[in-house]
Amino acid sequence: MAGHCWLNGEVVATLPATDRGLHYGDGLFETIRVENNQPVWWLQHLERLLKGCRCLSIVIESGVVEQELKAFITSQIASHGIVKLMVTRGSGGRGYNSTGANHPNRLLLWYPLPKYPVSYFLQGIKLYDCQTRLGQQPVLAGLKHLNRLEQILARQEWTDNQFAEGLMLDLNQHIVEGTMTNIFWVAESEVQTPALTYSGVAGVCRQFVLEQAAQLGLTVKPGEYKVAALARAKEVFVCNSVIGVWPVTGYRHWNWPVGKLTQQLQALINAVMPCERLFSEH
Template sequence: MPCWVDGQPGESLPVVDRGLAYGDGLFETIAVRRGRPLLLERHLARLAEGCIRLAIPGDLALIRSELLAFSAELGEGVAKLLLTRGDGRRGYAVSQPLQPRRILLGSPPPQYPPAHAEQGVRLHPCRTRLAEQPLLAGLKHLNRLEQVLARAEWQDAEHAEGLMRDLSGRVIEGVFSNLFLVRDGRLLTADLCRCGVAGVMRAEILDLAERMGIPVQVRDIALAELLAADEVFLCNSLYGIWPVRGFEGHGWPVGTLTRKLQAPIRKLLDS
């Protein structure tokens, strides 16, 4: 599997990188099919927003061209891009001039059981809650201890994902997925202004729904709304859409709207 650091083959980075010291950076996890990175523009757009909000002077044109070349070399699998603020001395202050570091890591195509997409999954109820931090909300940054703690809560294969709520109890997302509800023919997903990761597949589904004429709401979601939903599904940029069948004592059928969205998303990921 290829691995590049700053555009060159390499598998290590300096211990003084601020990505290690402070999680001072961003990442993207990108599906690669037939040598092409899927949803590339969406990944780059989120990365660009992260660069602006964290004031990391990433060279997006260079990153785009490296991603294309890296994907061509990888062929099939997953390209993980990390962009750190670069090397630093001791201390939080940023030393000028900045030289952000680009890391590209290839891995084989993920091997999720086909049943996850076909029959749906069960959600583990994560005790780990998401802190509310508007300055970081939505970004795919490198401070991910909450997800590490949440994912460590279950080991059984019965739960394919976990439900994460914020400290106020709102329903936000999965540990590595975004979450959608369907109620009365409407699509509903959490507002990510306080916490959560604004997934690339979430954005794709929001646009797809609009094109398909499906009404969409992005707003706070109470647990009771999840439980009362007609359909529930998860999404991310690697597996597409997984229907949610169970959560604690509650169950949902795999609904028609979920299936209606799954078809074009599956096509996109197979393209």
């Protein structure tokens, strides 16, 4: 059974108009890179998805989700790509009251791998200074829920292609994340990153970086950091589960070299999902 969009295991072209994911963003999603017909970091994606479902009181069977995902990937012509997996509460309920919405929907979509300049991976990127601030909601912090309006507003702030990503702060001016990435930097002989206690997405690649940094014997310190913390940084990088790691070489008036840890992490990730597949021709 082929098709670039499946709903609950069946090929579809549309989602029911009554779905609460459309009406209220009542659901979650995972963006999964596929390499050689295998979902990269699938167990980590599934763990985050199940955590989000528990938080939103959406009941799904993990075995069914995994079975459908693998069948969906197998049905594709290409062996490399991106799967977007969405779980919504389904249809039902009056207004914000979800009573009666007892049949969650599982939506799978297939996309080709995105293309980026090779310089993003090798020479690094500049971060745009986003003015859109992230709200604070600790109940939802870390989850990849369907409400992404803050990121959309932030991404609309720049059209200059000298910036590949933008950095977002919260209402208290603490660093949180990029519009589509998590951020790390090395300062004072330790690896620092936002703790994501009140907002932000706990990325799967972020988890990989935290684990690898610890295995390399580095001190890892998640916390609440303001932008001034970057003044002490020796190297900065951003990451997500599609692109892997991009070095950051510029933000505001600061500049950094491509660092040793950044390159080490890139090598580790490239062994799992080669960045070369994302290189554009230009």
